[in-house]
Structure formats: structure tokens, C-alpha cells
Amino acid sequence: MNSDVEIAGDPLAVPHLLPPVPSHPSTVAGFAGLARTIAADRAAWAPLVRYDATTRWYHRLRTGPGYEVWLLSWVPGQGSGPHDHGPSSGVLTVLDGELTERSTRGTRALGAGAQRVFAPGYVHEVVNDALEPAVSLHVYFPGLTEMPMHPPHALACTPAHPDASALRTPFLG
Numbered sequence: 157m158n159s160d161v162e163i164a165g166d167p168l169a170v171p172h173l174l175p176p177v178p179s180h181p182s183t184v185a186g187f188a189g190l191a192r193t194i195a196a197d198r199a200a201w202a203p204l205v206r207y208d209a210t211t212r213w214y215h216r217l218r219t220g221p222g223y224e225v226w227l228l229s230w231v232p233g234q235g236s237g238p239h240d241h242g243p244s245s246g247v248l249t250v251l252d253g254e255l256t257e258r259s260t261r262g263t264r265a266l267g268a269g270a271q272r273v274f275a276p277g278y279v280h281e282v283v284n285d286a287l288e289p290a291v292s293l294h295v296y297f298p299g300l301t302e303m304p305m306h307p308p309h310a311l312a313c314t315p316a317h318p319d320a321s322a323l324r325t326p327f328l329g
């Protein structure tokens with residue numbers, strides 16, 4: 157009986173016919189894939205996590221052409237506040253624990269492995285409403301240069317409050 161490999165040939169045996177694997181992602185799907193790859197390598201990121209009761213802790217894991225990857229920790233009760241990401245798009249991936257995301261589209265619980273992709277102008281708030289710490293991975297493309305904060309009622313109205321640009325913070329989310 158013939159197998160697909162026998163019929164089509166084993167692509168692993170002819171690596172010169174495979175498309176080159178990009179060393180750096182350049183598409184949303186590519187950045188989401190990068191995040192999943194990093195997430196799966198728990199032994200690499202787990203030792204870097206710190207929990208800080210005074211502020212959300214964040215650590216830049218890596219940078220590449222046109223993107224940055226950040227590791228964040230959230231103790232129970234810590235949150236980002238409503239914000240957008242300036243001109244950056246992003247991929248948020250929960251690595252451990254559970255986070256709650258609030259946006260104009262509603263509230264959703266994000267468990268370990270959950271992934272959210274957002275475009276410039278997307279306003280949300282991320283909070284650890286759980287009883288255990290949480291860890292998340294954030295890919296921003298281009299790298300995050302600003303994170304305008306929005307007033308608390310911003311998530312109840314669209315578009316974002318016009319005062320949003322007046323409030324800025326260096327914190328990530």
C-alpha cells in the first residue's frame with residue numbers, strides 16, 4: 157500500500173525544495189507563531205519570571221527587526237488600566253495562570269495558551285482577577301513606543317475618549 161510520502165516524496169529528504177524558514181517573522185501569523193514557540197519553551201522563560209507586588213514586572217525577552225518580545229508577570233489584583241498601543245500591533249499570549257481582558261467587545265477570560273491579536277488603536281484593559289499569579293508574553297510590532305492610557309469609561313464607548321492622548325505611561329500591557 158502506498159503512503160502519501162511514497163507518492164509525493166518525503167519533503168524532509170529534499171530540504172532544498174522547502175521554503176526557507178524566516179529567521180524573523182514579518183506577518184501577524186508569523187508573530188503569533190513566534191509567541192507560541194516561545195510559550196512552549198517553558199524552561200527558557202520560567203526562570204526569568206519575577207513577581208513584584210508593587211508593580212507589574214516586565215522583562216524584554218528579545219528584539220528583532222521591527223518587533224519586541226516582552227515577558228510580564230501579574231500578581232492577583234494587578235492590571236494594566238485601559239490603554240492602546242500607539243502605532244503598534246501586538247500578540248498577547250497567556251503563559252501561566254489566567255488573565256481577564258476587557259474591551260469594547262466585552263470581557264473574556266484568557267487561560268494559559270490563550271492568544272489575542274490586536275491592531276493599532278485597539279483599546280483594552282488586562283487584569284489578573286484570579287487568585288494566583290499569571291505570566292504573559294507580549295509581541296509588539298513595531299516595538300512599543302507609547303501606550304496611551306484611557307479613562308476608565310473608555311471601554312464602554314467607541315471610539316476612544318479624545319483625552320486619551322493626554323495620558324501616557326511606560327508600562328506594558
Ligand SMILES: [Fe+2]
Binds near residue numbers: 239241282328329
Ligand atoms: Fe495591551
